[in-house]
Amino acid sequence: MKTGPLWCVNCERMMPDDPGHRLRPLYDRLLMAYGPQGWWPGDTAFEVMVGAILTQNTAWTNVEKAIVNLQTAGALTPAGLLALSPAELANLIRPAGYFNVKARRLHALVELVTQHGGLDALFALDTASLRAQLLDVHGVGPETADCILLYAAERPAFVIDAYTRHILGRLGLAPSSARYHELQQLFVGHLPQDVPMFNEYHALIVRHGKERCRTRPVCDGCPLCADCDWRQRRRQNA
DNA sequence: ACCCAGGGTCATA
């Protein structure tokens, strides 16, 4: 990725060339501001996988209702979920929205688990193979695959979402045209491959987004704007 | 009434 020098428009000084150098301080500041987020909410790896599908473009509060319905129906296991008809499953997950689409996606995901003879066998795969298998499932894209890798299989996969793109853009750390893999490499390439830290980092980014998106003026009390280091913008010529 | 959430797929140009 092309990266020019970073210039703080507030304090008028140069920042390190590599935007990746800002990612550790960014994490520290988010953690300081919001504290540990305790992700992922869910008791089992399978429940996390189900939640990863259900939360696609959907508020988590709605997902919780769907999870409760599945739990009550005994459908939070591969066998239990597979025992449901598409219509029954769709009805249970109705509160999460897109219920017909997501019912099919859940069945496809369970099919992958079944093909490998269970979740333990599936998660015995190396990370690259597991990610490829997940991406083969209809309805599992890069973000959902990495959510499952990180929060269910506990692999060092950094999750990129819309909030991540927004924050990186505002801080001038990546262009809006950057692709998923490029943004992911920015994090993976400049941070230790630490699963609990990746876990917390993404959760903090989402927390920050929910906390501040559309509820307050952009820089009013924002923990990322608290000192001038965060008001940097890329410049062509210093 | 309007906007959008912890996305992904598919059809077009």
Added chain:
DNA sequence: TATGACCATGGG
């Protein structure tokens, strides 16, 4: 490659 339509409920 890059947009746009579509899926659908619930809370602000």
